[in-house]
Amino acid sequence: MSTQIASTSTLGVLGTLREGMRLSPAMRRGLGVTLVLAVLATTGKLIVPLAVQVTTDRGLLAETGVNVPLVLRLTALCAVGLLLTAACTSWVNVRLFQAAEAGLAQLRVRAFARVHALSTLTQNSERRGALVSRVTSDVDTISMFVQWGGMQLVLSSLQITAATVAMMVYSWQLTIVVWLAYAPMIVLAPRAQRALNVAYAQVRTRVGIMLARVSEAVVGAQTIRSYGAEQRTQHRLDEAIREHRNAAVRAQTFASLAFSSGVLLSGLALGAVVLIGTMLGIGGTLTVGQLLGFLFLVQLFTGPVQSATEVLNEMQNALAGWRRVISVVHTPLDVADPADPVHPGPRGPAGLELAGVHYAYPGGPPVLRDVSLTIPPGARVAIVGETGSGKTTIAKLLTRLMDPDAGTVRLSGVDLRDLARADLRERVVIVPQEGFLFNGTIASNVAYGRPGMTEAQVEQALTDLGLGPWLATMPDGVRTDVGQRGEALSAGERQLVAIARAYLADADVLVLDEATSAVDPGTEQRISTALTHLTAGRTSVAIAHRLSTAEAADLVVVVDDGQIVQTGAHHELLAAGGVYGRMHASWVSASS
């Protein structure tokens, strides 16, 4: 049961726009008014040609001699018109940006929330760096396009429409000629669009890969340095950078060629209008004045077609980005909240149960085969087994970080799939194998997820857990900065913070996945004794390599190669020998 996020959606241009708008309702707000204003702003483009014409005909060449007052009045009026047009254009722009940015912010947050709602990250089937690009640079391309190109595109389309209408008034025959000249473009455009889609989708994918590589080089800095693997990493980075550059150049070249044909066609249109217009003139259908006026309109028509070449390129890039964001939002939820959640019953000791569970990671071999296990309420359970045997996978299923392929997981008799996520998290909390700290203080990390908790409370909690002496060694107590990913703390200290964080979440079931693997034995013992006292009566499931945990547990579960091979109390299992017996013997000899 898993879903991979598609690298891009398959929507066409209009489909992308429509879906994009649907996902970002704020984008549509006030769109009508904006369009009306845009029409006004486009009309303003006619002011200068009009002024030139009137000045020449009725000012300079007036039959009664040069008419200075008229021209002065006219130009003053036109200047006011220009100012109004500029103001109008500004206003359109501002409205457009406001709506677009509000919409894009919505889209960003939606995609972000979706990534967290999916289980891909916990299954680790996605690159984090690449996912970051979906909520950052992919959305940025849309924003950039709206800022630098969107307005032009709107104005251009309006101008093309306006010019067509005006041309029809002069001569319908020549209007058809102009449109016919552009026919190849209209015919080929959809095909070119599709190819461009692919090319720009490639570019966005390459950005994702590039970011993933950068992220790897940064997060793996220590390993890279200690092995002198800089060269190799640089090579991989260079390759990603080069591939991105090549994809971008390819897409850009293709777009340029496709759309510079528009310029060629405008030459064709102009030539054809002169040719056929002259013929029509000779035939008496058209006067010279009409033809000249028409030629002027053809320029008004072809101008925007050309400036569109500047814009369409970025539009493709933006659409590709948009599609990638949309595809995130469209990825079906694999671990979804039920439509009709069952109430999990009152808080208190809860039991967990795995029944006939099978699981395989996406595209991988089966990892768990027919696993059944009953954890009674209030029990302290230890899960032991070789590395890679499937312990973490069991823990993830018990806490519904993923759903099993077959079989069920139940909490106090209720299928986890019937519980609302929020309810489940109130009951069951896991401390994952790789504790992660946020950049901040010890206090902010311990209190993570519990706004309103004071530093004093955090300190109290740490003291309760037997971590007072450790805290005393921290330079600034609970206010000590933990650094990026908590790297200003030692690995063991990070685990201590992670345990305190989970302890404060105050759930009925606490699952610890090798939560103290980097902690020294003394501290480990202190914290586990403290936890036993503090969570008395609650259920706890601990995965550990150090069998001291198993020795102290009520129930030991032995996992071997994806199956549970033994369950029982520590000395029952000891007496039975088997896998556990061997493991324990080796542990005792290693630790005494």
Add this chain to the structure above:
Amino acid sequence: MPTASARAETPYALPGGAVRRSLLLIGRGLRSQPRTFAIAISASVLYGLGMVAQGWVLGRITDTVVVPAIEGPGVPRSTIWWAGLALLGIGLLTAVGVAGRRVFAGMASFDVQAGHRRLVTRQYLRLPMSWHRRHPTGQLLSNANADAESAGFVFTPLPFALGVLAMLLVASGAMLAADVVLGLIGVSVLPLVLVVNAVYRRYMSPAITKVQHERARTSDVAHESFEAAAVVKALGTEQLEETRFDAVAQDLRASNVAVGKIRSVFDPVIDMLPALATLGVLAAGTVRVADGLTGTGAVVTTAYLLTVMTFPVRAIGFVLGDLPRSLVGHERISRVIDARGYLSEGDQDLPGRGGLHLSTEDVTVTVPGITGGPDRHLLHQVSLDVPAGHTLAVVGPTGSGKSTLVDVLARLQDPAGGQVRYDGVPAPSVRTSDRTAAIALVAQNAFVFEDTIAENVTLGQVDPSTGAPYDADQVWEALRTARAEDFVTAMPDGLDTVVGERGASLSGGQRQRLAIARALIRRPRLLIMDDATSAVDPVVEQDILHRLRSYAGGVTVVLIAYRSATIMLADTVLHLDGGRVVDHGTHTELLARDAGYRRLVTTYQRERQARDSQEVR
């Protein structure tokens, strides 16, 4: 791009005021891709010429073909055809110009971007760990992506603007030639554009700086949050993360809108200037014609030329409009590229074979304390000596400085005081490649690359003893020793199986074993294992260590461990607490005389005894 050595002297950051920096930015960019830019600019000139030619030819055709054909004496049919073909031909040339300009301008701009990215990422690999710890990953992603992109932004419209500059000059000359006064009105557009731009820049620079900053923050929150996915899921704090991201997304929105507003005013104003000048020419021209100072023709010509100028002015507007963004992007990447503090590079070899003799004298590591307080000592005067082929176990409670010591021993960081020596040579004097060939560190958190198993073990490097790449047998042997053979064999493509990002498709212990194999294949002279076997079965661990000792010529081992059996394998033990050496000796000696040590290593034993006695009672 300046070469690495030139960079040492010239900072990447641009000096001077806004104008100087803009010119430098453009100049450096142009010089970095001379050929591509030359082609793009030539194509752009061709395009400009095409535009002018079209207007001129259209006028000629009107006078000599269209009017005579319809009203006048008539012209031969072929002439009409030629007129049409001429326009088509010009269209073809213009189209070639447009295509050439766009293709090559794009190429140049992407090349500039790629150049920035290469420099930035080289720095990421070169700067010390301490620098990395100060900079959020999301921000570094943003520097390599969004900022590098912005820094190259201006180069897409640049050839366009430069190419049509000729058009602008011709038009200005023609205007002045037609009538000086009207020409001056027309030419005044240019200084006005610059003035408007100066005002624009004043508002735009801070606004753009803010946007790039917010973009980096957004990237950072997203990156951190996705890295924390397991914690978020585990604690069910998705809502909280969404709120956190929403906050930065809204900040970014606000700053994008702020930039948009400035741009919203700038673009129409730039568009309006030639139009206003046209009106000025019409008004002044009419007055001058009425006064008999100039002819009607001059007015019409100047007005027409001004409309021709609109386009180049707009192109220049594009460049000027993008400049602030590029400058800010450049400044942000310069901060990375100009960052220094590389670990010094030594030039001495480590010629010996077999185990390395490792020693330290009074190694002290400090970090800045809380504001106003004294520096905090993570290590305080740690001295140790591990003769060649010996094994040292470092034991100490959580946070006592073991990993910090390991970092210093492998020279991932230099101590603030004291000295680390390899075979008696001070660590900073040893050539980096010699050091990394001789020393292998298995870190506490195994890092696995998104690559094949084989690549993860060899890291694409060559076997220093043979000079050839490691072969599959060697890889298998290392995997076998690290007890990773079984799970790799079970993988669908064996050695060629690609493991997910950060080795995601492996369990924690499998990652550790892979990291151990990576260290073993190198046959290092010094092997440092920072609690690297915590997820490995004790029996397996013993086995790995025994095999290590059997290596020809021996190997010096420093290991951090808690299990007494592991510690007993060591010749000597160093007990560390609070960054200081508490005691140093054999396991038996320390057990006898160091109470803290005894408590630490016998914890499990005592626990077991306590439980057993409880049960007996």
